[in-house]
Amino acid sequence: MQDSDIRRLPRASSYDQTRGTTNRFVFGKVELLLPTKEVVALLVVVDSERDMDCLVLILCLYLLWGLFQALSFVANRGRRARPSNLPPGPWPLPIIGNLLELGDLPHKSLAKLARTYGPIIKLELGFVTTVVVSSPKLAKEILQTHDAVFSNRTVPNSITAHDHDKLGLPWLPVSPLFRNLRKVYSLHIFSSKKLDLNEHLRSKKVQELVAFVRKCADAGEAVNIGEAAFRTSINAVSNTLFSLDMIEPLNPAGDLKEVVWQIFFEIGKPNLADYFPMLKKIDPHGSKRHLEALIQKLFDFFDGVIQRRLQLRTEKGCVRCNDVLDYLLDLIEDKNETLDISLVKHLFLDIIIAGSETTSTTLEWAMTELLRNPEKLSRTQAELHQVIGKGKTIEEADISRLSYLEAVLKETFRLHPAGPLLLPRKSGEDFPIGGFTIPKGAQVLLNVFAIGRDPSIWDDPDKFVPDRFLGSDIDVRGRNFELVPFGGGRRICPGLPLATRMLPLMLSSLINIFNWKLEDGGIPENMNMEEKFGLALQKAQSLKAVPIPI
Numbered sequence: 205m206q207d208s209d210i211r212r213l214p215r216a217s218s219y220d221q222t223r224g225t226t227n228r229f230v231f232g233k234v235e236l237l238l239p240t241k242e243v244v245a246l247l248v249v250v251d252s253e254r255d256m257d258c259l260v261l262i263l264c265l266y267l268l269w270g271l272f273q274a275l276s277f278v279a280n281r282g283r284r285a286r287p288s289n290l291p292p293g294p295w296p297l298p299i300i301g302n303l304l305e306l307g308d309l310p311h312k313s314l315a316k317l318a319r320t321y322g323p324i325i326k327l328e329l330g331f332v333t334t335v336v337v338s339s340p341k342l343a344k345e346i347l348q349t350h351d352a353v354f355s356n357r358t359v360p361n362s363i364t365a366h367d368h369d370k371l372g373l374p375w376l377p378v379s380p381l382f383r384n385l386r387k388v389y390s391l392h393i394f395s396s397k398k399l400d401l402n403e404h405l406r407s408k409k410v411q412e413l414v415a416f417v418r419k420c421a422d423a424g425e426a427v428n429i430g431e432a433a434f435r436t437s438i439n440a441v442s443n444t445l446f447s448l449d450m451i452e453p454l455n456p457a458g459d460l461k462e463v464v465w466q467i468f469f470e471i472g473k474p475n476l477a478d479y480f481p482m483l484k485k486i487d488p489h490g491s492k493r494h495l496e497a498l499i500q501k502l503f504d505f506f507d508g509v510i511q512r513r514l515q516l517r518t519e520k521g522c523v524r525c526n527d528v529l530d531y532l533l534d535l536i537e538d539k540n541e542t543l544d545i546s547l548v549k550h551l552f553l554d555i556i557i558a559g560s561e562t563t564s565t566t567l568e569w570a571m572t573e574l575l576r577n578p579e580k581l582s583r584t585q586a587e588l589h590q591v592i593g594k595g596k597t598i599e600e601a602d603i604s605r606l607s608y609l610e611a612v613l614k615e616t617f618r619l620h621p622a623g624p625l626l627l628p629r630k631s632g633e634d635f636p637i638g639g640f641t642i643p644k645g646a647q648v649l650l651n652v653f654a655i656g657r658d659p660s661i662w663d664d665p666d667k668f669v670p671d672r673f674l675g676s677d678i679d680v681r682g683r684n685f686e687l688v689p690f691g692g693g694r695r696i697c698p699g700l701p702l703a704t705r706m707l708p709l710m711l712s713s714l715i716n717i718f719n720w721k722l723e724d725g726g727i728p729e730n731m732n733m734e735e736k737f738g739l740a741l742q743k744a745q746s747l748k749a750v751p752i753p754i
């Protein structure tokens with residue numbers, strides 16, 4: 205690798221740079237790239253001789269440490285008999301196990317392995333036994349039939365910053381706190397009634413998106429669709445939460461955009477400590493330390509918002525915002541035992557992080573597929589012109605009347621699930637699935653990407669054909685296991701009702717008010733469709749297109 209390649213390594217400082225690769229491990233100035241298709245062993249990037257000495261020292265210490273831990277791990281493992289009929293899978297190398305099999309795009313590598321070994325496979329990722337399931341039948345067993353056994357999660361080490369693993373819903377084990385928080389989400393945040401009450405907040409954000417795109421159209425400039433959608437999604441979420449924009453388009457220096465992007469980057473970055481638990485205390489990439497600082501900045505911001513609201517509520521004749529913060533403060537005042545201000549901050553953090561990137565990435569893929577398939581775009585536009593009227597924005601109540609638009613989004617979820625492996629689950633006991641035993645404590649991944657591209661389930665699985673969902677009763681609500689982009693069972697994505705309102709709103713506004721042409725005369729059939737695996741499965745190359753008012 206050349207020096208110039210080193211300089212090209214991304215830094216986490218802008219939207220596109222959060223699209224980091226899977227396999228960059230950073231040790232101070234030294235970076236280990238692990239594992240890529242091109243390398244079989246560790247590929248080391250150093251920029252001076254001194255660094256080389258330092259690297260050799262680190263590697264020696266690391267290998268010694270690894271060897272020592274491996275020996276004690278093997279010794280301890282011997283005490284608990286492993287089930288004999290583990291799922292099949294590739295043979296693991298000593299210490300690193302099957303880590304090299306994952307590559308840059310683990311969902312694709314795992315789909316390929318499933319074609320060799322079958323719909324349930326076992327890998328050793330460092331010291332973490334991992335089972336990957338890739339069929340609707342087995343997905344149903346994990347998500348529905350035996351939901352109770354597989355409802356806990358393996359937790360990334362960085363997430364332990366600020367005890368977020370103990371206070372954030374996505375990582376909590378099933379417990380009274382988990383159940384109470386799920387209730388808060390479903391009753392007080394994402395119920396139809398509550399979402400109807402604050403529809404105007406989201407509608408305003410979509411109008412701002414349209415105004416922004418119109419400005420670009422007037423100037424003949426291309427729109428970075430993912431970035432515009434990200435700003436709209438995050439502000440729609442933050443307005444639903446506390447009636448404020450998190451990203452101020454007119455005041456970029458003063459907003460929290462960088463902080464939020466860096467949080468995405470840190471959480472999405474691969475971390476050796478997740479595969480070698482003995483490295484947790486060392487925090488080899490500093491991810492946990494970085495997250496501590498970044499989350500603190502967001503918490504300071506939330507503190508300010510909450511204190512101002514508490515103050516406002518004491519004032520006479522104050523007008524309620526009827527946003528999530530108002531509902532949660534009501535609950536705290538009513539002595540809801542679960543909630544306190546600290547939990548509210550963790551909850552805001554989760555909703556901001558889980559809700560924005562997933563939604564904007566899905567929108568970017570939907571636009572990409574429509575621009576690549578002009579006849580599908582025309583058909584979606586024709587439906588909108590007919591049902592809503594050319595050039596108009598839709599309201600949330602219109603969504604159910606737009607069946608082709610709904611089919612376009614389902615097809616996007618099938619081909620480009622934002623969480624291709626869902627969030628990791630953990631087996632609560634040695635449990636039989638698909639004729640094999642998943643050992644207690646194993647990480648369980650569900651490859652919804654592989655299911656979405658399985659030719660035994662879908663005709664022409666790689667083609668964008670929304671029509672396949674017309675007249676079909678397959679939906680994304682966790683009941684049809686061939687299409688589960690939001691997961692299922694007791695851990696199904698609680699933000700589903702918000703995402704399924706926001707996506708049609710944004711997509712329909714972009715295509716009912718504008719036509720689009722690719723930047724620099726790009727040809728639709730030649731569009732770059734490469735993916736980047738991170739916190740969400742992003743487009744490797746941002747979609748940039750020039751809007752033309754209809």
Ligand code: HEM
Pocket residue numbers: 373374375441554555556558559560562563566621622623626627628689690691692693694695696697698699700702703
């Ligand atoms: C296109 C949009 C979205 C997709 C594809 C998506 C997908 C997912 C998936 C796959 C999971 C894991 C489910 C499982 O383990 O079975 C999940 C969990 C979660 N999602 Fe979403 N999500 C989206 C939008 C949102 C939004 C808008 C929010 C909130 C505003 C949100 C909040 C959460 C939370 C808090 C969890 C953790 C739930 C738990 O562990 O109990 N998501 N999401």
